[in-house]
Amino acid sequence: MEKYEIKEMLQRVASGETSVDEAMMKLKTAPFEEIGIASLDHHRGLRQGASEIIYGASKTPEQIETIARTLYERGQKTILITRMKTEAADRLAASGLPFTYYETGRIGLVGEMQKPRREGYILVATGGTSDIPVAEEAALTAEILGNNVKRLYDVGVAGLHRLLAHTDLIMNARVIIAIAGMEGALASVIGGLADCPVIAVPTSVGYGTALGGVTALLSMLNSCASGVSVVNIDNGFGAGYQASLIHNLGE
Amino acid sequence: MEKYEIKEMLQRVASGETSVDEAMMKLKTAPFEEIGIASLDHHRGLRQGASEIIYGASKTPEQIETIARTLYERGQKTILITRMKTEAADRLAASGLPFTYYETGRIGLVGEMQKPRREGYILVATGGTSDIPVAEEAALTAEILGNNVKRLYDVGVAGLHRLLAHTDLIMNARVIIAIAGMEGALASVIGGLADCPVIAVPTSVGYGTALGGVTALLSMLNSCASGVSVVNIDNGFGAGYQASLIHNLGE
Amino acid sequence: MEKYEIKEMLQRVASGETSVDEAMMKLKTAPFEEIGIASLDHHRGLRQGASEIIYGASKTPEQIETIARTLYERGQKTILITRMKTEAADRLAASGLPFTYYETGRIGLVGEMQKPRREGYILVATGGTSDIPVAEEAALTAEILGNNVKRLYDVGVAGLHRLLAHTDLIMNARVIIAIAGMEGALASVIGGLADCPVIAVPTSVGYGTALGGVTALLSMLNSCASGVSVVNIDNGFGAGYQASLIHNLGE
Amino acid sequence: MEKYEIKEMLQRVASGETSVDEAMMKLKTAPFEEIGIASLDHHRGLRQGASEIIYGASKTPEQIETIARTLYERGQKTILITRMKTEAADRLAASGLPFTYYETGRIGLVGEMQKPRREGYILVATGGTSDIPVAEEAALTAEILGNNVKRLYDVGVAGLHRLLAHTDLIMNARVIIAIAGMEGALASVIGGLADCPVIAVPTSVGYGTALGGVTALLSMLNSCASGVSVVNIDNGFGAGYQASLIHNLGE
């Protein structure tokens, strides 16, 4: 409930249009309802500028379908499901809901992608081929939330010329998502080349002292390039979501 | 050297205006010079959209003055010095250069602040009073780089009503820098209230299992709110710098 | 053996009612017996104010049944089994003992729940739906040990209004168990709202730097709210047990 | 602001006693004021059942005096200052405010101790003599907040008979605060003897793999005794505060 809405409601109370009890009820009933499994928040699109997102990792196919159907029936046009397993995707595909599944990024979509609202693009770059599932989670999240996305995969710093051959793509991006496991140096090198915000995503790619992504994370947090911030290990969604917020800033 | 510059140079070679050796030299001499202590990079303002920044922590007062003077004499209008100790500030103050020192944030400025180029503001919020030095580093960085900044200090989540009393300020910000030590929950709560990008800065405030800021860092990386990314512990500069990139995106 | 019991026994020795050897035996035979698998402690109900509890995680179905039967036959009215797997539950269900199994919380009960001995209630709150198994372990433990329990699930701080809509429930609780994974901020926010003791339970929900619950644990230990203490990761039982001790204090 | 207060205010708006703007202002002005350094929260005594507490570690003597004086002048009867250094104590002692300093526990008191409101006592036990500063912080916090406190120091488990000689004291306590460094086994042994809630405080006493208190913390979190919860390393205040909440529960 925005400030101006509270003011209007108070004016209605003052004018007698709204009773004290109605106002009381209004203030108490937050803009969500409980459907047994999870609290849904229909106003969130307004408040946070984004569609409702379902974190699929710890939910059963049944729970995901129930939540998605409820949201869809109340008018949500774009419902993004992350960390979605194939069993859940199979169920949604058979549900009658308008559903698409992007397997590599484990992303499900009920409804339709939002149209890009801004020119320019978000660049999603990875150090290796093993980082691609996380990259697709990021790229699809940004696309579904209404952004143009370009992909630049397998440009790790050990083969620097591969990366440098795409300097244009880096220079012209509005936001860059730099994704890498192992030593995570990609974020620093891209951060040094680009003049736009860089969101770094460490991945759990590697073995031994890669420590399941902790090494890449630490490396990225200590980037000697300015303008780099970091999200959780393998959190492609978080990077795609924030990139979309940045790209569409001020809309 | 930008793409179009290489093209122009090649055309001059083709037309005979430039000799092969000159072109060779041009391609080899990168746009920086060495002044003994540190490599300066005058083109960086163009390439990265920012002024030159001097990381003061590990440099002597003499080194800082030399670098600042060189940059200033070549026309750099805004020179930002971070992690500046008072001895260095004293030396710069006596150097004849146009110098201002902001003690709380340990920020020095040679030249002048850039004018804000965009409406709207960056909000810098802290959980406690002990986080203020880091917050000032972030706020001054953003101000010097040309942004309006609003400060909201000591609004930790243990006194939630303090924070909620400023919901307007949070709702209307273009970018928010959320700074907290201890358990770092401020980032999640602000992340849940705001619809703009949030950059979280863990601080080394706390004792015992605060682990010098690692706890706040881990907490912020795992924020249940979307749209939050994180920088290194106590890295106010990094947050202010990226916030400025985001706020001035597309300029 | 309480102090007064020792005194009485000594008096009986002095008066000749008890022989030296009998007294010796008495002092040596602690109030437990060995049944091969585990030492049972029948006096524990008196000494610790609680029923006997069987930690089911590392015991075979056979061992659990043997222990439960022995306890039940000696008059234990309420036998609580934690971390009970379905195979063990199936065996107990077929054992003839009065048995109930609560699958979500992996709790088994031989005998009956104790009647609540105090007015008021223990509130069990969770940040997300994935925390519910731990929450049920806590809630059922408290209920079985004789307490009224209210549940408030999926009220994570990223959707602050969901939590604030239940401020009454928080304000009126006698003890609160705050359960969350990821960044564990729920404990701090509830700790700031409540004026009763809060027991925080970190859960292993999350990925990457959630570190299997360590991040939530560290966060909760560093809560900026006073009045919060913490138990081991996923230790719903420990929280429910201590909440029961607190709620029934002085009985 | 409580629910009933909101209702009354709305009724005054409806009846015209309060204008819309006044109500608007009322809803926005939270019950605190900013005094430059820190937000004070005068209603907290009501809401959280405790007096205002000043965390002295990161504040200058001047800041502490200013905050304490402001609180005292508005009628706060008991102002507890934790982690107070001697310089700050010297300043307060010369301030004209009614001030007492407890050096071992680094606790300052402006005003007077609250009277114990309940019979029974909180027991504060330590493993060694090096744990006493933390123990005094806990004991004084509880005493100042209105509780009887008994102290049982240097009863580490390596000399078990020392501890067992005080079984009565342990058995009869309402709440126990068990404080230990090194391996922190005291919490488990007391937890096994007592039938009341035990709050364990790890201390940074020890060297090498004591890891600054982390070992004692981990040990206490894994106590094989039920009914033990834990606070941050060296957090005597937190334990004393929660013990007071528990001891005075329901008042």
Added chain:
Amino acid sequence: MEKYEIKEMLQRVASGETSVDEAMMKLKTAPFEEIGIASLDHHRGLRQGASEIIYGASKTPEQIETIARTLYERGQKTILITRMKTEAADRLAASGLPFTYYETGRIGLVGEMQKPRREGYILVATGGTSDIPVAEEAALTAEILGNNVKRLYDVGVAGLHRLLAHTDLIMNARVIIAIAGMEGALASVIGGLADCPVIAVPTSVGYGTALGGVTALLSMLNSCASGVSVVNIDNGFGAGYQASLIHNLGE
């Protein structure tokens, strides 16, 4: 090769009994032979006072049989196999070698147990029932190497009276092996009661912050009792082996 043997050989060279080349060969051929899989060391029984031990964890059933057979055929009377899986045990049982398998402790024995060479006993104590596999590894190792062993299982410190009921057993032991997971406090309590060397074995029993045994290990290393040393997590063999060395010292 012992010092006196070298001297004798040199004397034989001087007297012409041994040629230079023979001596050379003698000095070069160390007292072991390679059988493809592993270097066997037949002199070890003399040099280290123990029988040959086969670490079975990373060897195939075939490898274990080959090594055991080779040793047995060269006259080794007692061959101890640790961390032996059932498949390997099945193969050895069918091998014609005199073989016994102790399943709980995963110990295999080819040949026969050595006779105890000293009076007195090694006491093996555990905190819980889940520690028994490690305890059996320790107890059987000591028994096979020629020691009397007494077992005292499930005497964790949370039920202190259970432990105290066996004070005699503790007081009269020559060496004690204290085995516990979770918080590992058993080592400290036994260390305080006993006047003999205590070898502590942390186990990986527990969950969450038990950290796979690291918590128990740290706790035991920081024992406030003197006279306690520690071996690796779950290393029952190492404790049993050292206890045997201590118990038979000077033989």
Added chain:
Amino acid sequence: MEKYEIKEMLQRVASGETSVDEAMMKLKTAPFEEIGIASLDHHRGLRQGASEIIYGASKTPEQIETIARTLYERGQKTILITRMKTEAADRLAASGLPFTYYETGRIGLVGEMQKPRREGYILVATGGTSDIPVAEEAALTAEILGNNVKRLYDVGVAGLHRLLAHTDLIMNARVIIAIAGMEGALASVIGGLADCPVIAVPTSVGYGTALGGVTALLSMLNSCASGVSVVNIDNGFGAGYQASLIHNLGE
């Protein structure tokens, strides 16, 4: 693109042989092509003095075959595949390509081993038999890249005479790869005996506080012997590759 190539191209532009656009294109097209799955780098043999290497761990059998075939058809004579699983090996074996699989070291070879270009040998030593798979990865990598290799397995420091019996082999090596898990002491002992560079490889052999190889890694990094450097846990390939670089230095 080497320096002299740039110069030649510029000369061709000056003479009109090459157009500006062609030169532009030349500078932009790095020496690699994209084949969908991964960027191949045919010039790498020249630039890095090594054959192309395929990291097989995260690639499907199909991907490995496609990459290997492409490389082979363009004339790559030696294609080394590391961390290759048996399914991938089976596919390659049926592919018609000249393929060999070394199962213990999980190494695949398409084409032929390079001929040793230097006299002398690289010594690969291990502490135990469990380290052999990592050792074979190292040894085969070095052999395939054109080096003589000698193997010295199961010479851990607990049986020092086994190691000392091979002092010659150690003294005469040109480079030594010392491979060990558990406490990793082999690197220090060999480092003290040898006068050539030693590359240490920690392995994940061990349990409990072996911490999956971290203990061996830390031990090796802190070797009291000079001349020891370290690679990642289980990284036999990395050690073999660097040993080959060192052995063939200056060719």
Added chain:
Amino acid sequence: MEKYEIKEMLQRVASGETSVDEAMMKLKTAPFEEIGIASLDHHRGLRQGASEIIYGASKTPEQIETIARTLYERGQKTILITRMKTEAADRLAASGLPFTYYETGRIGLVGEMQKPRREGYILVATGGTSDIPVAEEAALTAEILGNNVKRLYDVGVAGLHRLLAHTDLIMNARVIIAIAGMEGALASVIGGLADCPVIAVPTSVGYGTALGGVTALLSMLNSCASGVSVVNIDNGFGAGYQASLIHNLGE
């Protein structure tokens, strides 16, 4: 109080020699007295076979003198003070008590060293010269508690022949204390050479990844030699104490 003492006392109660209250008092008064600072335990010499030991690190010179004087006046002949700072030593030297200070090992002695009660010796070996303070703490502890001690310093494994030159000393020891920082390999090498119990002491010598002794500790816990157990980092006292227990076993 031993079992037979309890029995005798009960017999005296039965015979009327002892009143119930006297017996009660006897059972309650543990064999120690409180002197304000610390609980002293005069029976410990009997119970644990050792003299009273004062841990000096966290005690003031005054406290140390008070405790030492009290013990001395009650007849304790050997009082060992560990981690004693020079100020405390200066005070004790001026106290009139028979006092000796061993500066390198920071050990103080009030009274006299106990006479060695066994033939044979404890060997104390170090890897480097920086480990000597810890070694002296160990060696002096063992000497004061009545053992012959031999020292073998600076025999780190990087110079293996230095160590091997003293094989006799190692072979003939009854107990060995192996002390090393950095990678701690000394324990493994000595453990492989000796046939007696080895107590390993990691030291905080080293830098970077030596991690203040944690690396040496981990290395020692994972020693591939059997018969090695470990104490806390820099815990020379603990090693000396346990070595004395082992050496004098059965006395």
Added chain:
Amino acid sequence: MEKYEIKEMLQRVASGETSVDEAMMKLKTAPFEEIGIASLDHHRGLRQGASEIIYGASKTPEQIETIARTLYERGQKTILITRMKTEAADRLAASGLPFTYYETGRIGLVGEMQKPRREGYILVATGGTSDIPVAEEAALTAEILGNNVKRLYDVGVAGLHRLLAHTDLIMNARVIIAIAGMEGALASVIGGLADCPVIAVPTSVGYGTALGGVTALLSMLNSCASGVSVVNIDNGFGAGYQASLIHNLGE
């Protein structure tokens, strides 16, 4: 003692030239002598191909002078002292020995630098100016041990063109030492550009999650470039020493 020396000695025993006792003595007296403080090893120059090195960190100025003088007087021509503090340098400067002190690298030299024995050079590169002390330790070590060294400082990857401007220097080096703190990405980028062995040195430069160099270390261990090995944090000496071994290989 080499193999052939043993053979010769045995022949002299056979021929009567050498008595049994002399031979015995010969075998026992290792090639070192003890001078109270430290065991010196005069044969090491032969055996390890290097001069004697004194680790100055934990030695007093007196000890350093004594060791250096002893070595010098026995004919050692090049004595390298690392981690040397200014007090020690002052003492050596006044000692009459031919002494040079290199303050930035904390390196002392008694005697003279060895002449470079090979063409080509070792390249020492750093990411920032703060890494220079470690770099100088490496560079001076290599120079003193007889190598040409080139320095390339402050070429961190955030300003990639600075580094690329020196591609020639990188391409032509025989060995590269890559030194960096923070995220340590320099090692990967140089590793990708070079075709020679790269030794990476992490430094403790940075703050917060730089973790005193652990982040750079982990990053370097996980380098996606082949041919990179790593030494301990800040271990410039170790890198310089190994680089010298590699550069002079086969001499």
